[in-house]
Amino acid sequence: MMGGPDFKVLIVDDHAHNLYTLRTLIQKHLNATVLEAASGREAIDLTLNHRDIDLIILDVQMPEMDGFQTASLLKLRKRSRDIPIIFLTAAFKSEEFQQRGFAVGAVDYLLKPIDDNLLINKISTYFRLIEKERSLNRELERKVAERTAELDEARQYLENIITHMGEALLVLTPEGEIKITNPAACRMLGYREEDLLGLSIGDVFEEEGDDEAGAFMGTWLEALIRTGALAKIEARFIASDDRRVPILFSRTAIKDTDGNITDIICIAKDMSGYIRIDNDTVTEATTTTNAARTTEADHEQ
Template sequence: MNRYSGFTLLAVDDHEHNLFTLRTLVQQHMDVTILEATSGQQALDIALSGAPIDLIILDIQMPEMDGFQTASMLKIRKKTRDIPIIFLTAAFKTQEFQQKGYEVGAVDYLLKPIDDNQLINKISTYFRLIEKERSLNLILEQKVAERTAELAHAKQHLENIITYMGEALLVLNPDGKIMEVNPALRKMLGYSDEELLGMGIGDIFEEEEDEQAGAFMGTWLEALIRVGALNKIEARFITRDGKRIPILFSRTAVKNEAGKISDILCIAKDMTGYIRQDESSGDNTIDADALS
């Protein structure tokens, strides 16, 4: 017989023969571990120090600490507060006393002399509910674990793309401060992560005209708010040693739930191999034909 194997029942009664009767009855119908206590204090000691208990059958009439007091003490302790309690009594048959049992945390209330079938059905009902709850918890834990693994895989995949992409990537906050960078940007500029994070974008970037560079965040932010992205802008990065690197720059706004920009994603392509000399002005410009 393996019915409810693995469950633990605590029976509490100050009369040994009542415990014997209860133990014999339960063992005839189910394969559960039965713990026994002959006083409220002993029940507390067992519940707080031993293995997890799934259900408590608790007699109300006991000397020193009765069933109501015992239940109250069990319910105020974190380890035992959620254990369902079934009260047994021969004396307290009025509605008032039954209501008191529910108020101190009992889930059910049975009268002595014990109706064998009724008691076994009650115990089985609560064990089935516990089984169902545990099964649902296992399913939930499995789904959480699977989802966590999926998110971890997706995160790693994204990190690999960012790490190994050839273009430089920066993430700015709406104030133009650098929040994140990828290895391509660090290599291009010669800065470490510690040096770059928190710097203003204007410290490493310049556009063709001084006015454009000065209005970097104001003009950009207005444009980003309107269109969400700005692509293929010719500009220059300023490296750690002051060298200018020609780049083709794209900027994309990331908005939060309120519709406000929370981050600005910037991707820059090093155009050092695509520069031609303008014969009339002597300026270096990006050869669009070379990119097609």
């Protein structure tokens, strides 16, 4: 016996004797479940109730709804449109009628009286093709599942980095609206995440020397468009309680293939408690100390 226990065949004929003959033949040579329909309407109803039909063997000559009409309706329905159909007929032997069968979606056309070996061989061939397709689908599903797991792992890894990084992260739209943030930014600004998202960067940012935070979307944006990034600058965050939090701030533009900015990544380090020392002052202090040491040495001599 060929085939697998998962194969299901629907045979359609208005004569009970023909259904019995087909069912007996298939069950004798193939390991498949056989469903029977005595009319085209019954066949359509069965395809609605059984989603796992693999093959339909359809008699052409039937009253009320013939095989051509039945096949046409089956091909219109999403659930049954891809089921292979083998036509059986004793009357329509001309090439014209065979072409009509192929036109309505038949994959094969057999003449009555049926050659048992020929029918079984054809059904077996379709079973092998179906099993190959199933195998390919299983392999594709496996690869998709593996890739999905890899992407989930990578996403979780990045989320952990963003969540635990010490610097504040703000991802903006090109218009300056906050679309992504991290816990460090929420703590630094004193906002809940849901309250921070959707705010304009001008609501929480004040650049050194600028009276209005709206300057954030001014000349620096033009520079981002030209270069894609700006060096770190000193600025201030405006916290929810109106405190000014000194920060060291950097901005990077993400662009699409056409060069348009899609996102702006902003990273800020809290500089509270740090003291700025001018380089010239450091140099002068070092020079004074060295001069004092030279004087002390002269006195000892």
